[in-house]
Amino acid sequence: MNANPLVTRLQQFCPLDAGDLQDLNALSLDRRHIAHGTNIVHGGSAANHIHLILSGWAARYKVLTDGTRQITALLLPGDLCGVRCAMLSQMDQGIMALTPMHVAYIKPQALYRLESTSAGIRHAMNWCSLVEDATSRAWIINLGCRQALPRTANLFSELSERTMMSVPDSLADSFLPLTQLELADTLGLTPVHVNRVLRELQQRGMVALRRGGVMMTDLSALRQLGSFDGAYLRPKTIAIGEQTAA
């Protein structure tokens, strides 16, 4: 793992110069271990850090008054979350660890100061937000247009792509540490129906079921079934001058 994973992450989006690297490395990263099931951010509470996920998975979710829960984002190693946490409290959303995790806590003011002074860092952060935005729109499309089977396959394809980008040499590339209940709350289905869908995917040889997760065994079949196109996860980095602002 890089001495400063924030550097690794931001460089995916925008080339950074020596000064940027120095400034980022000067940020003290407060690394913490988080137990499975812990709430990193509570719905309704003020969020006073930016979180960078070093290992493990988390879910951003909201619980409605009738008790139903919707997971609105899945956060993987390398993901920056809480960039927008100031809003989370008003939105009553929370973030929960789905596995044991390592998380770097970053002081927002410190990062904000860097954004003021470095166009490169500002751009990298913007691109980071752009990918988040594109991903949530892809979820809208998935929920709105696809039925349970392709919807599930599409989600799995996205998660496969994202794990490969963030931890490319991991042996566990294709394991999704989500219970069927958590999948249900992500996909807008009931746990019972998720079970039916997973069984069908298993019969077709695309996944193998484990307690507490799913092992993907035929990625290209999943991508085809879910008509997945991951272009939105890999925005072409463009020079600062050409940047379409914001």
Place this chain on the structure above:
Amino acid sequence: MNANPLVTRLQQFCPLDAGDLQDLNALSLDRRHIAHGTNIVHGGSAANHIHLILSGWAARYKVLTDGTRQITALLLPGDLCGVRCAMLSQMDQGIMALTPMHVAYIKPQALYRLESTSAGIRHAMNWCSLVEDATSRAWIINLGCRQALPRTANLFSELSERTMMSVPDSLADSFLPLTQLELADTLGLTPVHVNRVLRELQQRGMVALRRGGVMMTDLSALRQLGSFDGAYLRPKTIAIGEQTAA
């Protein structure tokens, strides 16, 4: 209408100082009339402007290979869109006018330069993105958790809130210029089922149906049925020093 609607918009999110106002007013706004049905941005084409909607409604959408269309955002007067258009082409999404419109075309480079020099403008733009982000997450929740009737009521409540914020003294506050087909593509339902839902809402006295749109007649009932909470549309503006980065 303000001489510079961009100023009006950004000031909703963050107080701007005299210098900011001067700089923004110096931006040449290229105002154009757009006919109903026109594609402002084509999926697959490069987007080279930021668009500020002065009047009329537009939809951001994607057409899947099987022909189904999902509308991923509705854009109302005062909305800035295309801040992230560089990505639209890669995402194969387009933006289409749902009504006749007036749109201001802004050169991204010019706005980008202002962001470099003014923390206030940078913050205002960030808050603008935050509201967009919160809105798309609200759509995920709506699509994932609610059935057709409350889902429709929730969307109507959001749109009512947004129209009131953007054109508060309009007489047409409560008219939604969306055909039932467009509503279907927004809500992830079939046009036939949208018709059933609208008829039900009409029977309950919450809406009146018009050709080409829906008139909302009982907003509080719609909000209750859709369990709508619009806090995410009105983020509390905070001072720059306290800003949680982004």
Place this chain on the structure above:
DNA sequence: AAACATACTTAACATTTAATAGGAATGGTA
């Protein structure tokens, strides 16, 4: 006025998904 395209409405039927309930496996803990 006639023709036309678009939007809306309605009905019958099919399919998907939800709801409910109960049981079986798994893993942790006293």
Place this chain on the structure above:
DNA sequence: TACCATTCCTATTAAATGTTAAGTATGTTT
């Protein structure tokens, strides 16, 4: 080992939504 809480699996029934098809309005163009 016994207990307990999850998670997972399965079956049945019911509800929500999709599909197909056809007809009716409405506004526009000729």
